[in-house]
Amino acid sequence: MRGGRRGRLGELGRAIPTLLVAVCLLDTALRFAPIDPLTFRAWEALTPYRPSGAAFQPNRRYQTNRSYGDLTAIGNLRSLRRYRAEAFTTDVLGFRNAAHVLGSPVDAILVGDSFAVGVGVLDDETLASRLSEPGDCRIYNAGGEAPGAGPDRILALARHLHMRHRLVIRLYSEDSEVPDIPTAWAMTTRRLVVGAPADARRLFGRLRGILTVSPLKILAERAWKTLEDDRILPNREAGYVVRGTLYNGDTMLFLTSRVKRAYERREAAAGYWKWLGDELRKEGFDLLLVLAPGKYTVYRPFLVSAGPVGPAADDYLERLERESRAAGVSVLSLAPVFRAEAARSMADGKYLYWPDDTHWNARGVALAAGAIREQWPRLGTLCRDEPLLRAQKP
Amino acid sequence: MLFNSFAFLYIFLPITYLVFWHLRGKSPRYVWLALSGYAFYSFWNYKFCALMLLSTVVSYLAGLGLLRWQDPVRRRLCLAIPVAADLALLGFFKYANFAVRNINEVSSWLGARSTLPLLDIVLPVGISFYTFHTITYIVDAYRRVITPTRDFAKFAAYVSFFPQLVAGPIVRFQQIERDFETVDRADRTADVNLAWSFFVLGMVKKVLIADTIGAVIDPALARYAELSTLSAWLCVLGFTYQVYFDFSGYSDMAVGLGHLFGFRLPQNFNSPYQATDVAEFWRRWHVSLTSFLRDYVYLPLGGSRGSRLMTARNVIITMVLCGLWHGANWTYVVWGLYTGFVVALHQVISETWARLPLWTRRVGTFGHFVVGLAIFRSTGLDMALSLLGAMFAWRGGTGIVGMKVLAVALCVAAASAHWGPNTFEMRHRWSPAWVSGLAALFGACLFVLYGSRPAPYVYFQF
Numbered sequence: 001m002r003g004g005r006r007g008r009l010g011e012l013g014r015a016i017p018t019l020l021v022a023v024c025l026l027d028t029a030l031r032f033a034p035i036d037p038l039t040f041r042a043w044e045a046l047t048p049y050r051p052s053g054a055a056f057q058p059n060r061r062y063q064t065n066r067s068y069g070d071l072t073a074i075g076n077l078r079s080l081r082r083y084r085a086e087a088f089t090t091d092v093l094g095f096r097n098a099a100h101v102l103g104s105p106v107d108a109i110l111v112g113d114s115f116a117v118g119v120g121v122l123d124d125e126t127l128a129s130r131l132s133e134p135g136d137c138r139i140y141n142a143g144g145e146a147p148g149a150g151p152d153r154i155l156a157l158a159r160h161l162h163m164r165h166r167l168v169i170r171l172y173s174e175d176s177e178v179p180d181i182p183t184a185w186a187m188t189t190r191r192l193v194v195g196a197p198a199d200a201r202r203l204f205g206r207l208r209g210i211l212t213v214s215p216l217k218i219l220a221e222r223a224w225k226t227l228e229d230d231r232i233l234p235n236r237e238a239g240y241v242v243r244g245t246l247y248n249g250d251t252m253l254f255l256t257s258r259v260k261r262a263y264e265r266r267e268a269a270a271g272y273w274k275w276l277g278d279e280l281r282k283e284g285f286d287l288l289l290v291l292a293p294g295k296y297t298v299y300r301p302f303l304v305s306a307g308p309v310g311p312a313a314d315d316y317l318e319r320l321e322r323e324s325r326a327a328g329v330s331v332l333s334l335a336p337v338f339r340a341e342a343a344r345s346m347a348d349g350k351y352l353y354w355p356d357d358t359h360w361n362a363r364g365v366a367l368a369a370g371a372i373r374e375q376w377p378r379l380g381t382l383c384r385d386e387p388l389l390r391a392q393k394p
Numbered sequence: 395m396l397f398n399s400f401a402f403l404y405i406f407l408p409i410t411y412l413v414f415w416h417l418r419g420k421s422p423r424y425v426w427l428a429l430s431g432y433a434f435y436s437f438w439n440y441k442f443c444a445l446m447l448l449s450t451v452v453s454y455l456a457g458l459g460l461l462r463w464q465d466p467v468r469r470r471l472c473l474a475i476p477v478a479a480d481l482a483l484l485g486f487f488k489y490a491n492f493a494v495r496n497i498n499e500v501s502s503w504l505g506a507r508s509t510l511p512l513l514d515i516v517l518p519v520g521i522s523f524y525t526f527h528t529i530t531y532i533v534d535a536y537r538r539v540i541t542p543t544r545d546f547a548k549f550a551a552y553v554s555f556f557p558q559l560v561a562g563p564i565v566r567f568q569q570i571e572r573d574f575e576t577v578d579r580a581d582r583t584a585d586v587n588l589a590w591s592f593f594v595l596g597m598v599k600k601v602l603i604a605d606t607i608g609a610v611i612d613p614a615l616a617r618y619a620e621l622s623t624l625s626a627w628l629c630v631l632g633f634t635y636q637v638y639f640d641f642s643g644y645s646d647m648a649v650g651l652g653h654l655f656g657f658r659l660p661q662n663f664n665s666p667y668q669a670t671d672v673a674e675f676w677r678r679w680h681v682s683l684t685s686f687l688r689d690y691v692y693l694p695l696g697g698s699r700g701s702r703l704m705t706a707r708n709v710i711i712t713m714v715l716c717g718l719w720h721g722a723n724w725t726y727v728v729w730g731l732y733t734g735f736v737v738a739l740h741q742v743i744s745e746t747w748a749r750l751p752l753w754t755r756r757v758g759t760f761g762h763f764v765v766g767l768a769i770f771r772s773t774g775l776d777m778a779l780s781l782l783g784a785m786f787a788w789r790g791g792t793g794i795v796g797m798k799v800l801a802v803a804l805c806v807a808a809a810s811a812h813w814g815p816n817t818f819e820m821r822h823r824w825s826p827a828w829v830s831g832l833a834a835l836f837g838a839c840l841f842v843l844y845g846s847r848p849a850p851y852v853y854f855q856f
Contacts, residue, residue, distance in 0.1 A: 011829040013587035016594055019833055023840055024404050217844045224845030234613040234795040236847070 023216075030215040038218045041067045042088030043119060047144075049209030051201035052193045053153060054094025055117065055144025058202075062088040067120055069356030071253040075241030076225045080253065082356050087122045093160055096141045098123060105164035106140045108379075111154060112171030115292050116143025119359040127171065130369030131379070138164070143171065150182060151279035156194040158285070166285040167379075169372075170276065174294040174317055174335075175258050175358065181275045244303045248346060252303070252355050254296045262296050268319035274327040288379075289324055290372060291317050292360075293335040295353040298342045337371040338364070395437035396850065397647045398601055398843055406434060407651075410556070414655055420578045424547035427655070431554025435520070438560075442518035445483060450553045452476045453528035457542030457549070460535045473536040480525040487517050492722030520560030522719060526686060527553050530566045533690055540568050548574055557651035561644055561851055563662040563682035573657045580656030589653035591822040594836045596646030601839040603810075604640035605849045606803045607632045610796035618777050618784075622791035626784035630768045632800060634760075635807035637767065638667065640852045641680070646817045661818045667811040670755040671747055672740045672762060683719070687712050698741070705741060710734030720770070725778055729769040736762050756812075 039045040041064070046056035067086035072078065091097040096117050110116055110128045118126035118141075128141035142157055154168055172178070182190070193201070228235045242254045277287040297317070317335045324331040342352055345363070352364035360368065373379055395402050410430040417423050432443050452475065459472035491512050498509040531552075535542040543549050552574060558565050573580075611632040614625060621629060645662035652659040662681050669675035676684050695708040710731065717730025740747060747755060768785060772778035784791070794800060824832065 011587075011826060012590050012594070012824055012832060013583075015829050015833045016590045016836055019836060019840075020403060023837075027400075214844075220841055220844030221846075224842070228609075230795055232796060233609055233799055236609065236613065 027214055027216045031210045031213065033215060035213060035215055035218070036062065038215055038222075040064070040073060041070075041086055041120065043070075043114065043117075046088065046090060048213045049205050050094055051198070051205040052196065053156070053201055054205070055142070056090045056094050056096065057205075058090055058092050058094040060088075060090045062086070069120065069253070069354050070358055071241050071255060072356045074237065074255070075239075075253065076228060076235050076237040077241065077243075077253070077356075078229070080243075080251065080356055082354065084120055084354075085122065086120055089123050093157065095144065095157075096123070096126060097128070101138065101140060102161070104138050104162070106138045106161045107163075107165045108137075108167035108169050109140045109142050109154060109158065109161070110169045110171065112143045112290075112292075113173055113176050114144065115173040115359060116171040117141065118143075118365060120354055120357055121362045121365060125362040125365055127365050127369055130366055131169075131372060133369070137379070139169070150179070150187075150190065151276060151283075152187060152190050152194055154280065154285070155283055158283075166283075167288065168280055168285050169288045169290060170273075171290045171292055172273075173292040174297060175255075175261075178269065178272050178320075181272055244299070245305070246299065246302050246346065247304060248349065250349065250355065252295075252299055252351075252353075253357075254299075255358055258294055258296050258358070262294075262300065266316045268316055268323050270320065270323035270327040270329060273324050273329045273331070277329050287330060288376065289329050289331040290368075291321055291331065291333040291335065292368065293317055293333075293338050295358055295360075297335065298338045298352065301339070302342065302346055332372060332375055334368055334371050337367065341367055395434055396848055397644070397651070398597060398839070399848055400843065401437070406430075411654060415582045418578070421545075421547055423577050424545065424551040424574075427551035427556075428547055428554050431551065431556045431559055434556040435554065435559060438519045439516070442521075445487075445518055445521070446524055446554060449476075449480055449483060449525055449528050450550050452479045453532050453553075454546055454549045456532055457535050458544065460532075461542050461544070469536060473532060476532045477529055480529050484521060484525050487515055487521055489718075489722045491515060523562045523564060524553055524559060526564045526683075527558075527567075529690070530564065530686065534566060534568060540571065543567075555652075555657070557648040557655075557657075558659055561641070561648075562680075563645055563648065563660055564686055565659055565682065569660050570657060577656060582656075585653040585656070588822050589650045591820075591824065591832075592646045592650030592653060592817055594650075594832050595817050595820075596643040596648075596650060597839045598832075598835045599639040599643030599646065600851070601643075601842050602835065603803060603807050604636045604638075604643060604852075605842070605846075606799060607636040607639075607807065608849060609846075610794060610800040610803070611636065614792075614794045615771065617792065618772075619780050620792045621781075621784050622793065623784055623788050625791060625794050626768075626781055628794060628797075628800065628804075630764055630771065630781065630785065632804060633771045634764050634767050635804060635811060637852050638663070638811060639807060642816075644851050649817070661816075663816060664818070665811070665816045666763075667760055668756065668813075669759050670752060671744065671759055672737050673744075675759050675763065676737065683716070687716055691715055702742065706738035709738045709741070713737060723773075724775055725769055725772045728775065728778065729766055732766055732769060736766075760812075 035048070036045045042056075042062040045062050046060055049057050051058065063086070065085045066083050068081035068083055072081045088096060089098055091099055091102050093102070108131075110131070116127055123129065126141055128139040128143075131137065131139045140157075140161055142154070158166075196204075225237070227233050228237070230238070240256050242256050242259050244252045244254055246252055273287075273289050277289075280287050317333050321331050321333040338352060345351065350363060352360055352367060354361045395406060397403075410426075414423060414426055414430075417426055432446070435446060436443050456472040456476040460469055463469055463472065494510045494512055501509065531540070531542070531549075534540045552565075552567060552570065555565075555570075611629045614621065615629050615633075618626075618629075642663035649659045649661075660682060664678040664681060666675050666678035669678050692708055692712040695711060696704055697708060698705045700708075711734070713734030714727060714730035717726035717728075717733070720726045720729075747758075750758075765782075765785075768781045769778045772781060783789075
């Protein structure tokens with residue numbers, strides 16, 4: 001058995017390393033190719049190569065008619081996909097705005113996660129666009145930086161904008177974690193990143209994308225997931241998603257981790273929001289915190305089989321709203337509006353969230369924008385008004 | 395870092411290989427092997443490198459002591475201290491919380507109100523293997539089977555040699571010392587084809603057979619209470635082949651990687667499913683562990699030198715320890731008791747057993763292992779009882795998703811395991827057509843590695 005003769009065994013000793021090198025080179029080469037055709041929505045296409053400090057690749061236009069929900073992708077549930085159009089435009093700073101927004105006076109900056117950015121909706125259906133609609137208001141959409149931009153990033157961004165009024169609207173979605181107050185070291189690091197030359201940040205983003213995104217892997221995963229269809233092979237991803245049935249018989253998907261979380265009591269601390277408000281106030285900015293309910297919070301009462309909710313495990317947003325208000329933060333919760341509207345519109349088979357996605361749809365975004373304007377009328381007058389008065393309460 | 399990961403295949407292995415063969419002389423190669431072993435280990439958790447270093451240093455110093463001192467008291471100290479240190483490490487990280495849980499259960503049963511808090515412990519991967527490496531080194535040095543080395547780099551390279559670091563085989567210093575001695579004269583090209591042959595076959599066993607079976611049975615076993623009798627048997631049978639192809643595949647890859655660096659690691663699986671009695675089975679299964687237990691536990695306990703009852707006791711103690719080695723769970727203890735009892739029973743009826751037809755003995759030997767694995771695979775005693783209940787009392791229930799794939803995988807696995815040669819029996823002289831076939835299979839493995847989530851080796855958890 002001991003070591004073979006080179007002549008006859010030599011083939012395998014060359015063939016396998018050659019194969020490994022070939023696949024490695026192919027993998028590397030494909031990393032330089034555009035990944036848009038391999039993605040199902042803008043988020044996947046535009047975030048991996050984003051420069052540091054930006055949410056997306058700058059100056060990009062992503063358009064597809066075959067976008068579908070993240071939950072069907074996470075749970076590999078092809079049959080439950082709902083295809084839709086998505087048009088996604090980014091500006092020179094790497095945020096989801098039309099190019100002309102940068103040239104105009106800006107009244108407020110909207111920051112937050114993917115709920116603020118808008119997922120599965122067209123550019124003119126995002127929350128920033130809806131809030132800008134009624135008059136001359138201009139809301140700059142700076143959403144997309146998970147878990148949310150800190151004051152340093154917001155202020156750095158504001159320096160690039162022509163700010164007519166100094167207002168920051170921070171959308172906090174219930175499904176995400178409240179960020180920790182960063183340490184001095186973390187703040188210094190962030191400032192260094194934000195202050196780095198644009199070319200260096202772009203190069204870093206490009207390198208990060210090349211290192212982390214493998215088109216070959218995406219293709220292989222797609223092929224493999226086709227096999228894991230619960231017929232040929234068990235669908236191992238299905239457990240990440242819960243299929244709920246509403247009273248009207250429609251199917252609604254939820255992320256399993258979010259469903260589990262609904263039955264746990266979460267700490268509703270306002271420390272971060274107070275700190276953020278104070279930091280912004282030092283630079284003359286006001287903060288409005290908007291609390292967006294998660295999909296399960298809104299639709300759980302309408303599910304045929306919803307698990308029991310433990311004592312006080314269900315009022316996270318209400319507690320967070322109370323705590324934040326007590327800490328002097330201007331805060332507005334969208335939960336009551338969404339619950340009421342969900343009950344009303346479900347009878348017509350209309351929803352506020354995509355049934356196959358964690359995010360709200362265009363109807364939900366419009367409702368959120370309407371609720372913010374209605375419950376915080378100051379925003380409506382802001383755009384025609386003198387600079388905003390401080391610390392207004394909704 | 396797994397052998398079947400791209401970080402290993404594209405980065406770690408090429409760098410380690412090229413630098414190793416670029417270096418000349420023993421010491422640089424020892425140092426490089428030791429460093430690469432620590433780098434490999436740090437991919438799991440760099441903090442645990444300190445534990446491995448501690449175990450290495452203590453055993454190395456004890457080895458020097460055994461070289462220097464001849465009086466029995468000092469030699470016994472040189473034996474006891476490192477072995478105790480290794481067992482303490484193993485005991486703390488692997489069994490502390492198991493002990494706490496059981497103490498709490500007993501005290502609660504006795505009516506005590508307070509409970510001990512569970513410790514926040516993460517089991518360092520591979521600790522069961524590298525501590526056994528150092529134990530064999532010290533015990534063999536104490537018994538004068540080997541001469542301890544004065545070269546720390548050499549010893550560190552032996553303990554942290556990455557192919558066998560995290561899941562064995564448990565290589566004794568004696569088995570690999572010669573290769574370490576001649577490491578400076580090793581020929582890079584001599585075994586390269588043999589090395590890749592082992593590696594490819596191991597990868598195919600792991601990725602295409604074991605992981606495919608696992609992809610079907612793992613979701614089914616997660617719903618064990620709903621399984622029908624047929625499904626329960628198929629799941630346990632599937633696990634029987636999964637664990638064999640997983641671990642023997644890993645061992646083959648380790649052997650292949652050893653050859654790439656000029657080291658011949660010992661055989662760990664010798665076609666165990668072709669064994670005709672349980673004693674033979676355990677001589678063929680996880681050879682490096684069972685021989686360790688034989689030489690360092692069973693024989694010191696008295697082996698088969700005493701009465702039948704004493705022999706049975708020794709066998710059962712050894713197998714229970716074997717079970718506990720696999721993990722801190724009562725299922726492993728019960729599995730060890732069951733296996734020990736079967737081996738002891740075989741010693742009583744061995745003559746009668748030998749007169750049975752060959753196929754009966756093979757099926758019986760294989761069957762005992764299958765039943766044992768129902769306990770072994772279970773996460774708790776309730777699952778074990780449920781699985782065994784489903785297997786031995788007819789009941790309806792849910793089927794298995796992916797039955798066709800499972801059937802094909804089981805047929806391939808069974809044909810290979812029961813009738814095929816093992817990798818050490820093969821000649822590894824492949825014709826161009828076979829080379830193409832193996833390359834295609836390796837390509838299929840790469841596709842699976844790209845497309846699916848990496849499946850850790852079953853034995854990593856031990």
